[in-house]
Amino acid sequence: MTTDEINAITENFDKLEKNELTASELVDFLKQNHIQMPIKTIKAIIVLSDDNNDQKISKQEFRKVIQYIAKSHxxxxxxxxxxxxxxxxxxxxxxxxxxxxxxxxxxxxxxxxxxxxxxxxxxxxxxxx
CATH class of the missing domain: 1.10.238.10 (EF-hand)
Incomplete structure (x- = not known):
């Protein structure tokens, strides 16, 4: 995933009316942005990236997560x-x-x-x- 692709995805997140997403909402969002990933992976990422432990991912947490996803196999x-x-x-x-x-x-x-x-x-x- 290129820097431009990461920027486009984070811009799409910024366009959402919500400031945070649940795991299932994140799955849908990633699919809409052509990122296929098992729900298990997304839930694990949320658990580890959810700095305030609210079981949701904020825009700031999302920016961090999408960079991890981009560099992983x-x-x-x-x-x-x-x-x-x-x-x-x-x-x-x-x-x-x-x-x-x-x-x-x-x-x-x-x-x-x-x-x-x-x-x-x-x-x-x-x-x-």
Whole structure:
């Protein structure tokens, strides 16, 4: 997804009469903007991006999320980018603890830093349908 495409999608969000969207509204919005994504992925992204925990995504939160979606090839990779709050391209133990808590998962942590590959291995068990 190019920067222009991201800008167009965020402009479309800005045109909405609402300032925030629920998960199902976000699915519809993304489909209208030609982004197909499983509801499970969108819900996970909302859980991690919903800074005020209202189970909705604001325009500001949406801008952050659409950039994660644009640079990811899988749900695990998208979650990695969302969990990597300092954009260091690694997920620290503290970031993993927050991720675990927000997702309601109990991933055992045995390191201080996790690469994308390590993160994908750890979360894969939770992403199996």
């Amino acid at each position: 899988s749900l695990a990779e998208t979650l990695f980018h969302v969990a990597d709050t300092d954009n260091s391209m690694t997920v620290s133990r503290k970031e993993m603890e927050i991720f675990n808590l927000r997702m309601g998962w109990n991933i055992v942590l045995n390191k201080e830093q996790y690469t994308l590959e390590e993160f994908q291995q750890m979360v894969s068990q939770f992403l199996v349908e």
